[in-house]
Amino acid sequence: MSSHPPAPEMPFLPFALPEIGEDEIAEVVDTLRSGWVTTGPKARRFEAAFTEYLGDASLQSIAVNSATAGLHLALEAVGVGPGDEVITTTHTFTATAEVVRYLGADVKLVDIDPATLNIDPAAVEAAITPRTKCLIPVHYAGLAADMTALLAIARRHGLKVVEDAAHALPTTHGGARVGTLASDATVFSFYANKTITTGEGGMLVTRDAALADRARVMRLHGMSRDAFDRFTAKVPSWYYEIVAPGFKYNLTDIAAALGLHQLRRADAFQRRRAELAAAYDEALAGLPLVRPPQPPAGDMHAWHLYVLRLAEGAPIGRDALIERLYADGIGCSVHYIPLHRHPYWRERYGLRDEDFPHSQHAYERTLSLPLYTRMADSDVQRVAASLRRALAG
Numbered sequence: 001m002s003s004h005p006p007a008p009e010m011p012f013l014p015f016a017l018p019e020i021g022e023d024e025i026a027e028v029v030d031t032l033r034s035g036w037v038t039t040g041p042k043a044r045r046f047e048a049a050f051t052e053y054l055g056d057a058s059l060q061s062i063a064v065n066s067a068t069a070g071l072h073l074a075l076e077a078v079g080v081g082p083g084d085e086v087i088t089t090t091h092t093f094t095a096t097a098e099v100v101r102y103l104g105a106d107v108k109l110v111d112i113d114p115a116t117l118n119i120d121p122a123a124v125e126a127a128i129t130p131r132t133k134c135l136i137p138v139h140y141a142g143l144a145a146d147m148t149a150l151l152a153i154a155r156r157h158g159l160k161v162v163e164d165a166a167h168a169l170p171t172t173h174g175g176a177r178v179g180t181l182a183s184d185a186t187v188f189s190f191y192a193n194k195t196i197t198t199g200e201g202g203m204l205v206t207r208d209a210a211l212a213d214r215a216r217v218m219r220l221h222g223m224s225r226d227a228f229d230r231f232t233a234k235v236p237s238w239y240y241e242i243v244a245p246g247f248k249y250n251l252t253d254i255a256a257a258l259g260l261h262q263l264r265r266a267d268a269f270q271r272r273r274a275e276l277a278a279a280y281d282e283a284l285a286g287l288p289l290v291r292p293p294q295p296p297a298g299d300m301h302a303w304h305l306y307v308l309r310l311a312e313g314a315p316i317g318r319d320a321l322i323e324r325l326y327a328d329g330i331g332c333s334v335h336y337i338p339l340h341r342h343p344y345w346r347e348r349y350g351l352r353d354e355d356f357p358h359s360q361h362a363y364e365r366t367l368s369l370p371l372y373t374r375m376a377d378s379d380v381q382r383v384a385a386s387l388r389r390a391l392a393g
């Protein structure tokens with residue numbers, strides 16, 4: 001197995017790297033020199049630019065310090081609480097589900113559609129009980145979940161829908177951008193390895209004015225006015241009222257400065273990611289691998305992740321394959337160790353692998369290849385060559 005020594009002449013190809021340009025750096029420096037480093041004018045501008053980017057002026061964008069925070073705020077605002085159940089996919093990161101537990105509600109994990117690796121609408125419908133309050137679809141890897149089916153189910157059963165769009169900037173479903181669909185709220189992530197980054201950060205997007213008001217207040221301690229409001233207001237600036245025990249989830253202007261310029265590049269980033277994904281598809285054709293599902297005709301995939309599955313009969317296992325790539329100086333990852341495999345979720349809800357056959361099957365044979373805008377075309381060829389050697393047996 002380990003008879004393949006590292007190739008020292010090749011630099012290590014990391015699994016993910018952000019692309020931060022001089023515009024981002026200058027904007028951050030400008031913020032640092034401005035005297036206003038926490039939530040203020042740049043966070044406001046970032047919010048306005050985000051709504052404009054999504055192209056629907058009826059939306060409100062609320063900047064937060066992570067997508068996890070945004071999901072927590074959205075669920076709180078739609079009224080998820082003790083006694084409620086929230087349905088989501090087992091094939092996700094724990095953040096999607098942990099926020100449900102923050103609110104004292106319970107998580108109902110369901111299986112995926114093996115063709116798309118996205119939450120299976122039929123499994124959602126089968127999991128609904130009188131306690132079900134909300135669905136959290138995840139747009140896995142940047143491919144939209146079947147929102148047409150999921151929104152129809154939600155309407156039929158009177159459920160709230162909060163989209164985990166951490167992978168989905170920009171993604172479309174039925175030609176409409178994720179963020180503009182008919183759910184109650186959508187949450188994007190600007191974590192370091194996401195399609196655009198503010199280091200840490202997120203955006204909650206909603207068309208529901210009451211939800212937006214509640215999320216804004218809960219984002220900052222349950223305060224009736226934020227610090228920038230008070231700083232710039234004509235009335236005495238010391239006065240505010242606490243209307244709820246809120247959280248500390250605001251995005252700093254330092255982070256928003258990055259976001260302003262990353263957002264301008266989001267479409268170009270997506271085109272580069274799509275190009276790299278297509279190059280992988282071509283270079284890996286003929287190998288015993290299941291390549292990632294494509295979006296429906298006319299729709300956009302954000303290509304946050306390029307996820308492969310080993311085909312039946314492949315001459316090497318997933319773990320060994322990752323080791324071989326690593327020995328060739330290539331970083332890989334696995335998305336995800338499904339939630340039903342983790343001790344907390346497994347034990348709390350008595351989950352078994354057999355309850356999630358498609359997620360379990362995908363997990364056992366899945367790996368994610370490096371995919372980011374700073375990769376060269378030659379990096380794709382290098383990864384493909386390494387895979388070809390490893391799969392030759």
Ligand SMILES: *Cc1c(COP(=O)(O)O)cnc(C)c1O
Pocket residue numbers: 065066067068069092093095096138164166167188189190191200201202
């Ligand atoms: C990254 C991620 C999150 C959390 O995003 P943060 O901004 O790091 O809080 C949530 N859900 C999914 C599917 C993610 O990949």
